[in-house]
Amino acid sequence: MRRYFGRFVFVLFVSICVIGLLISPVLSQQKQKDAQGNAQQKSQDDEQIPRLGVTEVFVPVTVVDKRGRFVYELKQEDFEVYEDKKLQEIKRFEARLEKPIHLAVLMDTSASVRPKLKFEKEAAISFIQTVLKTRKDKVLFATFDSAVELRQDFTDSVEALSKAIEQVRAGGDTRLYDAVYRVCEEKMGLDKDKRYAMIIISDGADTASERTLQEAIDIALQKEVLIYGISTKAGGFFGVGGGQVQNEEDKELRRLCEDTGGEVFFPGQVMELERAFRDVRQIMANQYGIWYEPKSKLDGKFHRIEVKLVGSGYKEKLEVRAKKGYIAVPSGRAATE
Incomplete structure (x- = not known):
């Protein structure tokens, strides 16, 4: 009886090993397919995630006359903004900044x-x-x-x-x-x-x-x-x-x-x-607020800003004061890193 039982256990063990060898390549191929599918899905998801960086440039602007008095009555169409000598489209404008x-x-x-x-x-x-x-x-x-x-x-x-x-x-x-x-x-x-x-x-x-x-x-x-x-x-x-x-x-x-x-x-x-x-x-x-979306890449470099007044007589009569540029770096990264 013990001899028959030992033979049965031996046959069962050999059968399990043979089955394992047969299905191992199938499982391996399935894992590779799953990994490829997950990688493809992750790639598609990554493409759908917006990459945030310098998405909008804010330029506070002060305008004064020859006597240093503030000029209040200007409108968006009176301004032009240039980045690296290229005209930019003004996306937002505030005649008087109300931000705290x-x-x-x-x-x-x-x-x-x-x-x-x-x-x-x-x-x-x-x-x-x-x-x-x-x-x-x-x-x-x-x-x-x-x-x-x-x-x-x-x-x-x-x-x-x-x-x-x-x-x-x-x-x-x-x-x-x-x-x-x-x-x-x-x-x-x-x-x-x-x-x-x-x-x-x-x-x-x-x-x-x-x-x-x-x-x-x-x-x-x-x-x-x-x-x-x-x-x-x-x-x-x-x-x-x-x-x-x-x-x-x-x-x-x-x-x-x-x-x-x-x-x-x-x-x-x-x-x-x-x-x-x-x-x-x-x-x-008494600052005007101008916002525009830069066309430049996030190259970590300085990009020069120039704000101009358009219209007859503005250049001779009024002075525009604004920051001279910005550093095009992703959000949360120091400009000098």
Whole structure:
């Protein structure tokens, strides 16, 4: 009996092995077909997924006459936008931007501004008081010397911002470009329904940054941040006249501001300082908004923008101020990577 049972088990084992050898190629072919089918389906699905990058370029525009007065009555048909000298189609236009503003106020607290720190504090508090008149706008306050430090995150509380400003002390080197880069990278451009701007209060002399001026400009362009500069070089009448010829630091601060679509001011007296604050506030309150879809590829390169006015007499009578370009990179990728 045991002999017959052992023979039966042996025959059963051999039969299973033979069946396995017969069906193995069939299963292997089926797996290959399934893998090919899945790959084909994934490829088709990938083709249907839109590739998002720089799908729309936003250009805030300010127009002034020869006396520096803002021009309000222009319409979409009065503007033309060129990218790399090629005419673009304007997709959207706003005669007056109503987006809430998120402002970053960056104060130079390095040793070079120690005699001017009181001037800087008064400048910062005065500016914030003029801007935060509505609850829809918010301000961030940061300082830079040998380190970049966030003192107060975005808030609409003048009291909280003023308290943070009053507590700062001066000392150390100047990391202006590092401050611009870090604040832009970490805090700006996160909500497309808001406008982002930066106010730099400094004497303009960068001495210790790891980032370059061009890197600071590039990240601001990518994040669509307009940069305005208030120079404290004259700093409360510390021996530098308001009409002094600009040095290299002044030119770099001007380039940082104007290349991103902003402006720089060199107040030498209290009245000039107040006028600078008023001008910045008026600029942000009286901007046209232009949107267009770029025809260029996401090549990681800088593409130059030029905004022109069309119509008789506009070129001679009016001045157009806008950012000079943008970096064509996919969303979420740093412009300088």
